[in-house]
Amino acid sequence: MALIILAHPNFKNSAANKTIIEELKNSRLQIEIRNIHELYPDYKIDIKAEQDALLRHKTVIFQYPVYWYNMPAILKQWFDLVFEYQFAYGSKGDKLKDKNFIPSFTVGAPEDEYNTLGNHHFRVYEFCKNLEQTAYYAQMKYIDPIYFHGTSLEAGYTTDDVKNKAIDQAERLLKRLSELEEML
């Protein structure tokens, strides 16, 4: 039912993203997970395989850690190559029309630093406009991002804090998916 595009250059050592993926695997949800950094360590993405995966699903979840206020490079490469002319956009490019586009990410620093007077100066949604407009241009349904703050162990969060918040994020994601299913 749902396709998870997992984009993490160091998934093995991740706490947050790994916990979210494990929770999703243990849920009743039928999912296909594509760990694109593991599949394409040389960044040479198999465009056809990725497009075929997209065609199999109604909902696409993008799961990743935020680096430098943006998606990791492997996910940007995925969009640049897979969202092709006449597939994702263009006169005949309606292959993704009406599919759900759900960003699900994790943010290192605390929420109160993502504020005009804080260290990171902008609200999280202000960094998501490229995602939102990518969804619109591909005629997809943009769902507001699901995320949590505080994955950085250097900032004093414990692995348990992070895992608990990741479990909560997976629950919120599953709830959103079930709402979307009811909308069909």
Next chain:
Amino acid sequence: MALIILAHPNFKNSAANKTIIEELKNSRLQIEIRNIHELYPDYKIDIKAEQDALLRHKTVIFQYPVYWYNMPAILKQWFDLVFEYQFAYGSKGDKLKDKNFIPSFTVGAPEDEYNTLGNHHFRVYEFCKNLEQTAYYAQMKYIDPIYFHGTSLEAGYTTDDVKNKAIDQAERLLKRLSELEEML
């Protein structure tokens, strides 16, 4: 004097970015150009070499075509790897402090489509907040992006249109650099 981080996955066939780079090469400006997609086709960036290049210059220009409302993947990879903890940020991470950070890019579609009611819904600057905040977090001086619209030949622009606009962009960039020099 200025470092150009050129990020274009298909530079050989580019009209806009190639013209801008040629104009800069023909100027009086002392520049170092690093064509990072050519240097690192496997996306395995030599972090030390890139950091050393940054240390040699007062001004860094990021030259690239906008893809999906964002920088190309190779440039994101460059930031993710080169802007390291204790180099670009962190308690001792002040190596880039006060350097100029200048985005210089090209946009395929016309300007009037980058508008609330247009096809691309947002103004260009709304897609640049991740760049702006990246500069702030590295203690760099963010200079408003220099760019032009309409590189897309499919949209009816001719190669001559694009080259003329690229020459104009190079002139604006050189003017900005000379203003920054005077500010020293």
